[in-house]
Amino acid sequence: MADIVVKTEDVVKEYRMGSNVLRALDGINIEIERGEYISLMGPSGSGKSTLFNMIGALDTPTEGQVYIDGQNMSQLTQRQIAAFRCHRVGYIFQSYNLLPVRSAHGNVTLPMIFAGLPERARNEKAEELLDMVGLGDRMYHLPDELSGGQRQRVAIARALANDPSIVLADEPTANLDTVIGREIIDLIKSLNEEQGVTIISATHDLKMLDVSDRIVDIRDGLVERVRSRDEIDIEVGEVGGH
Amino acid sequence: MQQRTPIEEQIDLPFLESLRISFQSLKIRFGRSIITTAGITLGIAFLVSVWMNNEIGIALQESGRQSTINTFEETTQKGISTKDIWLIVMSLIVCVVGIANSMLMAVTERFREIGTMKCLGALDGFVVRLFLLESGFQGFSGALIGALIGTLGAVLLGLKDYGLDLFFYFPLFPAQPEDGPRQLGVIVVILLGCFLGMVLAVIGSSFPAWRAAKLPPAEAMRTEV
Ligand SMILES: Nc1ncnc2c1ncn2[C@@H]1O[C@H](COP(=O)(O)OP(=O)(O)O)[C@@H](O)[C@H]1O
Ligand SMILES: [Mg+2]
Numbered sequence: 001m002a003d004i005v006v007k008t009e010d011v012v013k014e015y016r017m018g019s020n021v022l023r024a025l026d027g028i029n030i031e032i033e034r035g036e037y038i039s040l041m042g043p044s045g046s047g048k049s050t051l052f053n054m055i056g057a058l059d060t061p062t063e064g065q066v067y068i069d070g071q072n073m074s075q076l077t078q079r080q081i082a083a084f085r086c087h088r089v090g091y092i093f094q095s096y097n098l099l100p101v102r103s104a105h106g107n108v109t110l111p112m113i114f115a116g117l118p119e120r121a122r123n124e125k126a127e128e129l130l131d132m133v134g135l136g137d138r139m140y141h142l143p144d145e146l147s148g149g150q151r152q153r154v155a156i157a158r159a160l161a162n163d164p165s166i167v168l169a170d171e172p173t174a175n176l177d178t179v180i181g182r183e184i185i186d187l188i189k190s191l192n193e194e195q196g197v198t199i200i201s202a203t204h205d206l207k208m209l210d211v212s213d214r215i216v217d218i219r220d221g222l223v224e225r226v227r228s229r230d231e232i233d234i235e236v237g238e239v240g241g242h
Numbered sequence: 243m244q245q246r247t248p249i250e251e252q253i254d255l256p257f258l259e260s261l262r263i264s265f266q267s268l269k270i271r272f273g274r275s276i277i278t279t280a281g282i283t284l285g286i287a288f289l290v291s292v293w294m295n296n297e298i299g300i301a302l303q304e305s306g307r308q309s310t311i312n313t314f315e316e317t318t319q320k321g322i323s324t325k326d327i328w329l330i331v332m333s334l335i336v337c338v339v340g341i342a343n344s345m346l347m348a349v350t351e352r353f354r355e356i357g358t359m360k361c362l363g364a365l366d367g368f369v370v371r372l373f374l375l376e377s378g379f380q381g382f383s384g385a386l387i388g389a390l391i392g393t394l395g396a397v398l399l400g401l402k403d404y405g406l407d408l409f410f411y412f413p414l415f416p417a418q419p420e421d422g423p424r425q426l427g428v429i430v431v432i433l434l435g436c437f438l439g440m441v442l443a444v445i446g447s448s449f450p451a452w453r454a455a456k457l458p459p460a461e462a463m464r465t466e467v
Contacts, residue, residue, distance in 0.1 A: 058361065059460035071249055079365065082252035085459075086363025097358045097463065101270040113263075114363035116253045142270070158362070 004070075005166060005198050006032040006055055011064035013050050013221075024050040026221035027064070032200060034165070037192045037211060040202040042218035048202035049170055051218065055200060056089050056168045057081050068166070086114050090159025090197075092169040092188075096151040098143040104130060104154045105139040111161040122161075129157035133187060149180035156187060160197075167191065169201040173208075182207055252365055260368065264375040274348070275380060281344030282384030282439050283391065285337035290392025290435040291399075292333045296326050298400040300425055301413035338442055345377055345446030349454065350465075356454045357462030366455040373451035377443045385439020389432040 013025040024047045032038050040048045053059040054066055057073055066073045068088065076084065091097075098107050105126050112122035130139050133153040143151055152172060159167055169188060173181035189211040191197045201208060209215065209232055217224040227235075268275050356369050400408040416427040426434070454462055 053458075053460040056361075058357075058463075059458040069249075076249060077251065079251040080249045082360070082363050082365050083250050085361055086252060088249070091361050093463075097354070097361070099355055099358060101267045101355075106266070110359070111362040113255065113259060114252070114368075116255075162363075 002031075003034040004031050005034045005036075005068065006030070006200070007067040008051075008054065009065045009067070011051070011054055011061045011066060013047075013054065013059070014062045024221050025054070025061070028054075028218075028221070028223055030216060030223060030226075032198065034198055035192070035196045037189065037199045037213045038201070039208045039212040039215045040200065040218055041204060041208075041215050042224075043204065046218045047221040048218055050221075052168055052170045052200070052202050056091060057084055058091075082114075086111055087162045088164055088166060090156075090161070090164040090167040092152070092155050092159050092167065092172045094171040094174045096143070096148075096155050096175075098151055098154055098158075100143055103140045103142055104135055104146065104150075104157075107143070107154055108158045108161055111158060115162050125161065126157070129160055130154070133157045147180075148176050149183065152176065152180075152184050153187070156184070156191075160191065164197065166198045166200065169199065169203075171202055171204070173203070173205050178207075181205060185211055252363060254365070255368055260371050261375060264372050264379070267372075268376055268379065278344050278348045279380045279384035279387075282341050282381055282443055283388035285340040285442075286385040286388030286435045286439045287392040287395070288388075289330075289333045289337045289438070290389045290431060291395040292329050292392075293435075294393050294396035294428060294431050295399055296330065297413050297425060297428065297431060298396055298404075298408065299326075301417070302400075302404050302407065302411050337438070341381075341439065341442040342446040345443055346450050348377075349373060349447050349450040353454050353457075353462045353465040356451070357457070357459040357464075360455070360459040360462065366452075369455040370448060370451050373447045374444055377447035378440055381440035381443025382436060384443070385436045386432075388439060389435035392435065393428060393432060 008028050008030050011025055011028040012023065015022045015024055026047075028047075028051060040051060042048050050059075054061050055068075057066075057068075057076075060074070068084070073081075073084075085091075098104075099110065102110065105123075108126040108129055109122045112125060117125070127136075127139065130136055133156055135150060135153050135157070138146060138150060143154065146154065155172075167188070172188065173184050176184060185205075185207055188199055188201070192199045192211075201212075212232070213229050215227045215232060217227070359369060360366075397408070413425050413427045414429060416430055417425045
């Protein structure tokens with residue numbers, strides 16, 4: 001049947017602060033198919049970013065397992081995890097997380113440097129990607145010299161540098177105004193449609209609804225419900241009808 | 243797009259690539275680098291001036307000269323007095339603490355960068371190496387400037403105390419007089435100052451860098467400074 005890229009099994013994440021234990025994820029089970037566009041929706045503090053970090057191997061679960069491409073992440077060595085982050089996933093963050101000391105071009109080449117790509121190849125690839133996101137004329141600007149929308153475009157180009165099969169985006173439009181946010185969403189959607197990249201995006205931006213294949217509603221560290229495309233259309237229709 | 247293939251092991255970066263990345267970082271962050279380096283310069287300048295002053299004192303006493311102004315008991319004795327040792331130890335402590343503090347601040351404000359680099363596939367060892375290179379270079383250049391400033395300070399003090407005699411008996415090279423204390427000489431003190439500055443800067447930055455590199459990226463990127 002379906003080709004499952006990401007699978008979580010009873011993922012629990014607890015944060016310990018002094019004697020307090022905060023259960024940010026309380027047993028998450030989800031399966032994501034290759035090529036899907038999934039939105040993780042939920043109010044602030046519901047655990048979206050925490051789940052994002054678990055799926056992207058940016059942190060380890062307290063309990064439970066995460067499988068990517070059938071591979072149990074907890075069994076990987078440090079070097080394999082670094083290679084996983086380098087090759088398989090592209091990350092997009094709310095606050096862009098560009099390296100301030102590197103130009104747009106330098107930010108995009110860095111993952112390719114880590115991947116061991118020769119200089120000429122990575123320069124060409126970076127130019128190509130920056131062209132694609134519409135920053136062909138801003139390549140050698142530092143992040144400080146770019147607008148929020150432009151920075152997020154650099155982040156998207158950087159996320160694609162090593163042809164990942166998954167792009168993880170954590171509230172990519174939260175710091176952007178509506179129009180720019182829409183452009184960023186459309187750009188991410190086009191990667192999904194044209195290159196078949198699996199997109200997993202945490203958001204509470206309703207603009208994300210109509211580009212998503214499925215929406216996973218998260219509340220208090222639990223999956224509240226999963227809605228498919230069709231169900232969303234009906235709801236959107238209802239809302240529009242009233 | 244590689245799929246289904248088992249996850250490979252991350253490769254090490256060639257040294258030259260690390261060197262390029264660290265120099266670029268120093269260049270772009272020039273203003274901030276200067277401030278960090280200034281912390282090292284100050285520490286070493288203080289240490290070297292005290293130490294050098296002592297060397298000059300010994301050399302001129304050795305030559306039979308006495309300070310024209312300074313009439314402390316100790317100056318008439320030969321060798322390093324307890325007070326001088328105390329001063330040198332104090333300045334050494336100030337220097338160590340000052341440099342460790344500069345480096346700690348410089349690394350802490352870059353936790354987010356460290357987390358980001360790890361997201362892009364950096365190995366922990368690479369992150370540490372990057373900071374080692376940056377701090378080693380900052381340490382050496384900062385300490386060299388500091389040592390020269392410290393020497394200049396000691397020479398000015400020496401001129402005040404001994405007048406132009408200072409230049410006739412200037413302790414440029416190491417010496418071991420028959421019945422006197424061993425003298426390191428100006429050149430050796432400068433070299434030791436540079437070495438010390440570099441070592442302290444590298445140690446001072448590699449501990450926090452190692453700690454940050456060990457953190458899961460999610461945690462490193464959370465820190466707001
Ligand atoms: N590193 C951390 N230490 C302590 N608590 C955390 C940490 N990260 C997240 N939390 C807490 O876990 C809960 C879920 O947070 P998060 O996943 O960031 O939510 P969201 O992204 O949906 O806004 C929140 O209550 C948050 O305060
Ligand atoms: Mg969040």
